[in-house]
Amino acid sequence: MRTPLIGREAERERLLAAAGRAAEGHGSIVLLAGEAGVGKSRLAAEVADACPPPVLRGAAVDGASTPYGPIVAALRSYLRADPSGLDECGSLRPHLALLLPELGDAAEESDRATIFEAVRCASATVVLDDLQWSDEATLELLAALASPLREMPLTIVAAYRSDGLPREHMLRRLRNELRRGGELEEIQLEPLDRERTADLLGELLPEAPSPALARAIYDRTGGSPFFAEELVAALLGKGSLQAGKRGLELLAEDDEPVPETVRDAILLGLADLSEPARAAAEVAAVAGDSLDLGIAAGLSTTTGLNETIESGLVVEEGEGRGRFRHALAREALYAEVPWLRRRDLHRRFAEALEGDSAPSLEVASHWRGAGEGSRAREALVRAARESETVRAHRDAAGAGAVARGRGGSRSDRDARALRRRRRAHRPASGGGESVARAGRPPPLTRRRPRLRRGAATARRRLSAERRPRDGVRGPPPGGGGVPRRRPPG
Numbered sequence: 001m002r003t004p005l006i007g008r009e010a011e012r013e014r015l016l017a018a019a020g021r022a023a024e025g026h027g028s029i030v031l032l033a034g035e036a037g038v039g040k041s042r043l044a045a046e047v048a049d050a051c052p053p054p055v056l057r058g059a060a061v062d063g064a065s066t067p068y069g070p071i072v073a074a075l076r077s078y079l080r081a082d083p084s085g086l087d088e089c090g091s092l093r094p095h096l097a098l099l100l101p102e103l104g105d106a107a108e109e110s111d112r113a114t115i116f117e118a119v120r121c122a123s124a125t126v127v128l129d130d131l132q133w134s135d136e137a138t139l140e141l142l143a144a145l146a147s148p149l150r151e152m153p154l155t156i157v158a159a160y161r162s163d164g165l166p167r168e169h170m171l172r173r174l175r176n177e178l179r180r181g182g183e184l185e186e187i188q189l190e191p192l193d194r195e196r197t198a199d200l201l202g203e204l205l206p207e208a209p210s211p212a213l214a215r216a217i218y219d220r221t222g223g224s225p226f227f228a229e230e231l232v233a234a235l236l237g238k239g240s241l242q243a244g245k246r247g248l249e250l251l252a253e254d255d256e257p258v259p260e261t262v263r264d265a266i267l268l269g270l271a272d273l274s275e276p277a278r279a280a281a282e283v284a285a286v287a288g289d290s291l292d293l294g295i296a297a298g299l300s301t302t303t304g305l306n307e308t309i310e311s312g313l314v315v316e317e318g319e320g321r322g323r324f325r326h327a328l329a330r331e332a333l334y335a336e337v338p339w340l341r342r343r344d345l346h347r348r349f350a351e352a353l354e355g356d357s358a359p360s361l362e363v364a365s366h367w368r369g370a371g372e373g374s375r376a377r378e379a380l381v382r383a384a385r386e387s388e389t390v391r392a393h394r395d396a397a398g399a400g401a402v403a404r405g406r407g408g409s410r411s412d413r414d415a416r417a418l419r420r421r422r423r424a425h426r427p428a429s430g431g432g433e434s435v436a437r438a439g440r441p442p443p444l445t446r447r448r449p450r451l452r453r454g455a456a457t458a459r460r461r462l463s464a465e466r467r468p469r470d471g472v473r474g475p476p477p478g479g480g481g482v483p484r485r486r487p488p489g
């Protein structure tokens with residue numbers, strides 16, 4: 001059950017005001033930043049629901065965001081809701097078919113301008129989520145759009161995790177570029193304050209919490225709605241709450257301590273899963289952000305997978321696809337999957353996806369997780385070629401560079417050839433590479449929130465638990481929110 005949106009009135013107003021200005025022909029990009037679990041997706045979804053249609057929604061995928069991935073996801077979900085939705089796009093169709101093969105015959109090449117036109121003709125509001133994991137082509141497109149949007153009836157809400165964003169991340173360049181053009185509009189979403197956290201608890205709990213319980217949960221969670229939800233679910237699940245004079249309170253004598261960290265809370269919440277469901281949940285955690293239910297059922301059991309869906313841990317997304325309830329829950333469980341099993345599951349996913357002509361980047365990320373360097377390299381080189389087709393040169397170069405960095409003579413040659421082709425294809429004006437020209441940005445001067453002591457302690461705990469402890473973690477593909485071990489990127 002989803003609780004009503006707590007607080008966020010000012011932020012919601014700002015986003016709706018931007019949509020209102022777009023309706024009058026003055027569009028914009030609004031960045032929505034905040035730490036993992038603070039409520040970016042929720043707020044963006046609320047705003048999307050309140051905006052007049054058509055609204056497109058897409059998200060980047062951890063470790064495997066293909067060129068224009070979030071935009072393709074948005075267009076695809078739009079087409080699912082309205083199969084004739086892109087008919088108006090007429091001559092753009094073959095170009096779009098490069099990204100969306102279900103549209104039919106594809107043009108040989110496509111470029112940013114075409115994709116831009118398609119987004120424009122299909123939508124009034126676009127919500128792009130999880131951009132900390134975005135491909136570079138999408139972020140370049142956003143940078144290039146900022147100025148023309150001023151004269152267009154289109155709002156783009158671009159959400160990203162701001163904690164743990166690497167210094168060289170393209171998002172920092174995007175912010176920098178937007179700021180230089182006077183187009184940076186950003187909402188920094190802070191954790192809920194004490195009062196709002198109590199309001200949220202009032203919605204999550206079957207009875208009102210006592211002031212002591214509300215205080216304890218706020219102090220532990222620092223106002224993170226995600227952490228609060230998980231903590232409440234864990235406390236309810238293990239029967240640690242009782243009715244007291246002033247509302248629900250913690251059992252005075254409880255053997256089990258209250259979970260200290262968000263991961264502890266998540267794992268405690270999973271403790272009651274049956275064996276087959278636990279096995280299926282592990283498979284889903286290894287699968288990645290988006291899950292092929294058929295493959296997952298083949299690697300676990302239909303019964304187990306069904307139980308994860310019934311319990312709400314895995315959410316069906318239609319057409320045989322699903323996703324984990326929340327990325328943070330997936331990351332926490334992934335870290336718990338024993339190493340040998342994880343490696344084996346990655347291998348089996350890689351094989352199944354390769355047979356299914358899945359995007360090569362996704363295949364590569366599973367080969368990496370399986371410890372199969374040369375198979376990963378081959379898939380990366382294929383991914384680089386796929387990126388070239390849509391002229392996502394930076395993504396192509398990135399995939400080629402990772403492939404090269406991992407050695408392999410044939411891959412090296414292929415990657416070098418791709419680099420040469422990339423140089424040959426680069427537009428003479430350089431307009432398509434505007435973010436690239438921005439050069440190295442100065443460090444992001446993010447406003448540090450002033451935290452009360454309890455909240456600060458909780459946030460330290462949150463970030464401490466995201467630090468890798470066993471060195472297994474590879475280079476993060478994009479952002480923070482990282483548990484002990486991290487899905488390969």
Ligand SMILES: Nc1ncnc2c1ncn2[C@@H]1O[C@H](COP(=O)(O)OP(=O)(O)OP(=O)(O)O)[C@@H](O)[C@H]1O
Pocket residue numbers: 002003004005006007008034035036037038039040041042043130160161200225226229326327328481
């Ligand atoms: N203002 C709010 N009122 C009620 N529930 C909220 C609020 N903000 C977030 N939540 C709930 O908290 C959980 C986490 O929120 P959400 O998924 O939006 O976080 P996020 O910032 O997008 O996290 P991530 O960075 O991991 O994507 C969700 O279940 C969401 O419904």
Ligand SMILES: [Mg+2]
Pocket residue numbers: 040041042129130
């Ligand atoms: Mg989110």
